Amino acid sequence: MIELPIREPCDLCVAAREERWKIIEEGEHTLTVINPRQFEVGQCCVITRRHVATLLDLSQQECEAVLISAKRVAQALVLTYRPLGILTFQNNGVYSGQETPHFHFHVVPRQRGSDWGVGPPQLATFDGAGRERGSSHEPSGDAQRRERVQASAKRLTETVNLIRSNLPG
Template sequence: MMSDTVAPFEMPTWDPCPFCEIVAGRGEMRHVIHSTDKTLALLNPRQFEIGQLLVIPRRHAPTILDLTDDEAGEIMKTVRRAAEALVKTFNPDGITVYQNNGVASLQEVPHFHVHVVPRRKSSNWGSGPPHIAALQPKDGSLKQKVTVSWERAEEIASIIRPNFKTI
């Protein structure tokens, strides 16, 4: 369990860190959309809006306060490229970019990550960030509703990948 944060926040607990597992090649790599020496962009298994991506640093950093300036800059470059790829792929009405730090902010995985979500005016999720922890009924039905199969996730990933600009 990695709890090496400088942030004074209560953090979610996962052991091992699922994003570190992906970075190490032990996780679900087939949903990685784009990779740089410092970042990964991957398909979120929970698709509130089809195409929802996550951008993570390769190094384990629990919160924004744990990132180096270089990592923060590289993450934002990847976030911008993710947004460009989503616009080219889905022609959405907008893009929501959000990030949470600590349990109180609804962070679910103790590894910094940015959500990049293509949005439609006709969305069922309203105009704010579509976040499972905030919207989940006690019966768990929402999580089940938005979690896509591995096959569907790969289908979505395969249509986004060609639109991701590499520099």
Template sequence: MKPVACIFCDIVAGRAPAAWVARSGVAVALVDPRRAQAGHVLVIPTRHVERFHELDDASAGGMMSLAVRVAAALQVTFDPEGLSLWQSNGAAAGQEVPHVHLHLMPRTRGDGLLQVYPGTVPPPDAGLAERERVAARLRAALGDH
């Protein structure tokens, strides 16, 4: 079976160009070529993994450790008013490249980026009973009854 082409794997292997920010043993950081703000950086695992929940502990930890270092560098370099981190899994969530990647986006007030809730008002609180039902289902899936 022929492996699926992956631009991030090509970047990690040096077969495609990238503006490198940092490298660690399990993750790399590079400037996103389609940036909405200066300093928009992607942190990706060096091993091909499509979705976040499929990461092994070492890759997940390495990605987050590198993201913290890059976030500190973004703060020193750009002094943004804020910083958003986001990661999308699957087309329904907006994932365009089927290789895990964490976005670090410097923010300014009113920049109009990454609105969490559609419209202007967050949805109403689901209530503690409903939140507890969801938590119980997740604990069961984790094996933490």
């Protein structure tokens, strides 16, 4: 049984409903949204419209829509930022580093000298990824780095508009 993180209200449902400025693109099954924590400038996530937690919960249509949306925004990120690479990843359960119980697929333009605190490079060992069983996510151990990469609404809006302008037609 995969243990899910606890977050109420769900920040991704709130973003979809009330923080429309975070949305880069939307489709029938997915939304592409900016990540408020810009470990890399331009990093974003493709989320499902439905509040479902993990890959295991997705319908066939959602599976297809997620990867199509991820490819579209990856194309825009390449045009916008000329990154050295595009990292995609997706966490299922607290022991994989999932922090919000709403499916999200990360699409990240990687640049030299980035400042990752959490994410695949830091999940090389299981102990590094794991949380205490039964506890909600408590990110205080990584608080400083998170603080540093928390972007303002103004900067996020500018980033959203820039990426959106480079989406394929």
